[in-house]
Amino acid sequence: MKRFLFAVGAILLVIGTPVWGWWSNGHGILTQAAVKALPEEMPAFFRAGEGMIAHCAFDPDISKNRGTPYVRGAEHPEHYLDLELLRGSPLPKSRYEFVQLCAELGIKPETVGFVPYALAEWTERLAVAFAEHRKWPDSPFIQQKCFVYAGFIAHYAQDMCQPLHLTVHFNGRRQADGSTLNRGIHEKVDALIEFFALDPNELARNQEIAPLDDLMDDILKQVKTVHAMVEQVYELADSLPSTRGGEWTRVPKVVDFATERARESARFTAALYLTAWKQSEKIRLEGWLDRANFDK
16 A cells, blocks of 8 residues: 555553554554543543544545445545645645646646545534534434544544655655665554554643644645655664564664654644534534434
């Protein structure tokens, strides 16, 4: 796969032979941390739903199944953005403006990727569902829908916080002669969360969660910030633990990188949840919508 599950770890408990099942729990752990970090102003049902939200955070990867070719083709580019392919052009605010930009540049938009747009769109879906919750607070159907939407947000937000999801050098540096240096680096970075035995409670500790000032502007700022870290990742390439097991000598810079990225992934995910909740205050639902009468 071009892109796989992003998982980075935070707290170095024991350095030794890493656990197996490298990518199985990363998004789930980061999502649990994000929900634990939420302020009390978030709805109680949502703060209590970390298990279901974390469950749903796996779904964007699970649906990239070879047995479901249509959803696989649609879902695959939602996870990344090969920013260099835009040749310095500023990122538009909407998906279809982005598609038009790609057409002008003569590149396929699915080759570049859509992750910032997927993230903004799912955040606004959650905002609408939260608006429904405000009107029908006891509806279990609406609550379950919020969990599903939140899982998708978590997945894309955490992918976007992994620098290798934002570059053409996603799994090694491409050389002029056609060779690739540091091939396999992507899965090494993705594996760090389980290698470092991350605890969601530690990731959530002392996080300051605030809503975004402007949803799309702040997502695009995050893209720019994270993309600037690609060089840092490659500077660590030779020091990363192997995904094949074995001993690893502790490298503080690797631990610091993993810790910072994991905490930021949790913070950013939580901030998007709070942003959706705040946005829902101003959403007015259509008059024809009668959940209380139909949902029985």
